[in-house]
Amino acid sequence: xxxxxxxxxxxxxxxxxxxxxxxxxxxxxxxxxxxxxxxxxxxxxxxxxxxxxxxxxxxxxxxxxxxxxxxxxxxxxxxxxxxxxxxxxxxxxxxxxxxxxxxxxxxxxxxxxxxxxxxxxxxxxxxxxxxxxxxxxxxxxxxxxxxxxxxxxxxxxxxxxxxxxxxxxxxxxxxxxxxxxxxxxxxxxxxxxxxxxxxxxxxxxxxxxxxxxxxxxxxxxxxxxxxxxxxxxxxxxxxxxxxxxxxxxxxxxxxxxxxxxxxxxxxxxxxxxxxxxxxxxxxxxxxxxxxxxxxxxxxxxxxxxxxxxxxxxxxxxxxxxxxxxxxxxxxxxxxxxxxxxxxxxxxxxxxxxxxxxxxxxxxxxxxxxxxxxxxxxxxxxxxxxxxxx
Amino acid sequence: xxxxxxxxxxxxxxxxxxxxxxxxxxxxxxxxxxxxxxxxxxxxxxxxxxxxxxxxxxxxxxxxxxxxxxxxxxxxxxxxxxxxxxxxxxxxxxxxxxxxxxxxxxxxxxxxxxxxxxxxxxxxxxxxxxxxxxxxxxxxxxxxxxxxxxxxxxxxxxxxxxxxxxxxxxxxxxxxxxxxxxxxxxxxxxxxxxxxxxxxxxxxxxxxxxxx
Numbered sequence: 001x002x003x004x005x006x007x008x009x010x011x012x013x014x015x016x017x018x019x020x021x022x023x024x025x026x027x028x029x030x031x032x033x034x035x036x037x038x039x040x041x042x043x044x045x046x047x048x049x050x051x052x053x054x055x056x057x058x059x060x061x062x063x064x065x066x067x068x069x070x071x072x073x074x075x076x077x078x079x080x081x082x083x084x085x086x087x088x089x090x091x092x093x094x095x096x097x098x099x100x101x102x103x104x105x106x107x108x109x110x111x112x113x114x115x116x117x118x119x120x121x122x123x124x125x126x127x128x129x130x131x132x133x134x135x136x137x138x139x140x141x142x143x144x145x146x147x148x149x150x151x152x153x154x155x156x157x158x159x160x161x162x163x164x165x166x167x168x169x170x171x172x173x174x175x176x177x178x179x180x181x182x183x184x185x186x187x188x189x190x191x192x193x194x195x196x197x198x199x200x201x202x203x204x205x206x207x208x209x210x211x212x213x214x215x216x217x218x219x220x221x222x223x224x225x226x227x228x229x230x231x232x233x234x235x236x237x238x239x240x241x242x243x244x245x246x247x248x249x250x251x252x253x254x255x256x257x258x259x260x261x262x263x264x265x266x267x268x269x270x271x272x273x274x275x276x277x278x279x280x281x282x283x284x285x286x287x288x289x290x291x292x293x294x295x296x297x298x299x300x301x302x303x304x305x306x307x308x309x310x311x312x313x314x315x316x317x318x319x320x321x322x323x324x325x326x327x328x329x330x331x332x333x334x335x336x337x338x339x340x341x342x343x344x345x346x347x348x349x350x351x352x353x354x355x356x357x358x359x360x361x362x363x364x365x366x367x368x369x370x371x372x373x374x375x376x377x378x379x380x381x382x383x384x385x386x387x388x389x
Numbered sequence: 390x391x392x393x394x395x396x397x398x399x400x401x402x403x404x405x406x407x408x409x410x411x412x413x414x415x416x417x418x419x420x421x422x423x424x425x426x427x428x429x430x431x432x433x434x435x436x437x438x439x440x441x442x443x444x445x446x447x448x449x450x451x452x453x454x455x456x457x458x459x460x461x462x463x464x465x466x467x468x469x470x471x472x473x474x475x476x477x478x479x480x481x482x483x484x485x486x487x488x489x490x491x492x493x494x495x496x497x498x499x500x501x502x503x504x505x506x507x508x509x510x511x512x513x514x515x516x517x518x519x520x521x522x523x524x525x526x527x528x529x530x531x532x533x534x535x536x537x538x539x540x541x542x543x544x545x546x547x548x549x550x551x552x553x554x555x556x557x558x559x560x561x562x563x564x565x566x567x568x569x570x571x572x573x574x575x576x577x578x579x580x581x582x583x584x585x586x587x588x589x590x591x592x593x594x595x596x597x598x599x600x601x
Contacts, residue, residue: 161576194471194575195567265576269471285573290451291469292572 029322054083071117085115101310105136133314159287163267168245229266276302334360336376394456396441411588454574479566485559487539501531502541
């Protein structure tokens with residue numbers, strides 16, 4: 001039954017794609033987006049999972065760098081155990097995987113709230129998130145399947161752009177240059193900020209010269225349409241690790257649709273913690289939203305750290321930004337129906353039901369109500385008389 | 390239309406002059422103007438004049454696509470923005486300063502500063518325990534009245550330090566004005582932003598050659 005409903009919704013979405021979010025005028029952008037994305041993910045055999053609201057604090061303490069924060073809201077449960085309000089869903093899903101990946105991958109998606117500290121607001125915020133995870137044995141199709149879903153997810157939300165990188169390529173190049181871990185972090189930070197001047201400054205301070213310097217600066221400068229930038233990157237390949245990474249990116253370039261290439265850029269400024277992430281990583285954007293909307297990648301290293309012999313790739317979408325920046329629009333009722341202080345209530349109710357059955361949204365207000373704040377298409381008085389506004 | 394956040398004051402005037410020479414300046418006078426928004430439709434640019442410490446916030450939140458801000462503010466607040474160009478203006482340096490006879494042998498060094506994050510990172514890297522005293526202005530006063538042992542602040546010519554009988558004790562890092570961009574704006578307005586970067590880069594090179 002659920003499959004019939006989601007197929008129906010997905011069919012409607014496909015048919016009316018050109019109308020964008022207006023397809024569900026009564027829904028907030030976030031709500032409409034969740035319905036669309038659920039239909040998309042289920043059409044590919046990913047099923048919804050739900051996790052408990054609280055998690056053992058120790059999981060986050062041991063994996064602070066994965067979260068990128070140590071600001072976690074905690075409390076003591078009745079047995080004295082320290083629990084946390086979840087700042088992340090992926091860690092919980094990863095933790096619950098068996099030690100050995102089964103022959104069938106886990107294909108999951110979630111729609112959950114996470115609790116994160118906002119330094120600007122100096123407060124914890126509850127944020128809506130939808131995410132998708134693929135966890136299983138080594139499978140060459142996984143990267144393409146998940147990246148394709150990430151691209152389609154963005155396209156359902158508006159005009160989009162996606163940056164893709166490969167940490168195997170980046171770490172392979174930096175390994176060949178023999179930088180210390182501290183200097184590597186500084187260089188990656190400068191590459192992340194697209195600051196070639198800062199990259200040059202760090203390398204000069206460390207005495208990195210000649211071809212090593214040129215390779216790193218060249219890596220920092222590669223960002224552009226996927227296929228074109230990939231050709232540039234080819235010239236930097238040194239060693240097996242980089243060759244493997246390049247081959248993975250080449251498979252994606254050949255397998256994605258031409259329309260997807262319009263929105264896809266190769267950009268090595270997309271970096272993440274090398275202790276947890278490896279391989280393909282990506283960040284997606286929607287026109288009109290100032291920050292990253294979609295963020296994901298391969299995190300085989302995290303799975304290993306958790307003692308799981310399992311590969312994993314996934315992404316999360318920050319839903320809380322959609323309502324703020326894409327706007328719900330002004331809600332307007334089709335018809336405002338004014339009624340007197342005393343009238344035939346059952347007749348009034350019957351008229352409302354009839355109007356709803358005609359497909360109209362109806363708001364009833366007493367005649368003496370202040371209607372100046374209300375937005376409506378037409379005004380009628382119960383019992384007759386009305387005017388268009 | 391490209392939205393550009395410029396810092397009010399001397400730095401903003403300098404940057405606007407550079408932008409004018411680079412072909413982005415048909416918006417009318419910015420210097421001395423009380424207007425907060427100045428537009429040049431022909432060049433496709435709209436300037437916002439904001440408090441220097443707020444430029445990065447406007448850019449981070451996408452209210453401005455690009456902006457000009459000091460490296461000191463970027464290092465202190467670490468906003469997730471692209472730092473596309475060093476403009477080599479507003480040059481100064483971040484330094485540890487204090488009275489000439491300051492002893493660093495105290496167990497816990499008291500450090501007064503407007504830049505608590507920069508100061509903490511600097512002394513953490515030295516495994517140096519400090520007590521931070523966050524101030525908003527007239528930082529040089531702190532060691533003079535015994536509030537702190539040293540200060541961490543930007544130093545330009547050093548004349549303010551000298552006038553208050555202080556000196557630079559440790560050089561930390563060079564500071565200058567940077568052109569920053571909102572990371573999402575960069576995806577959708579890449580051409581316009583890169584054109585501005587290239588034009589300003591040429592101006593920077595011309596200035597460099599002129600100075601030499």
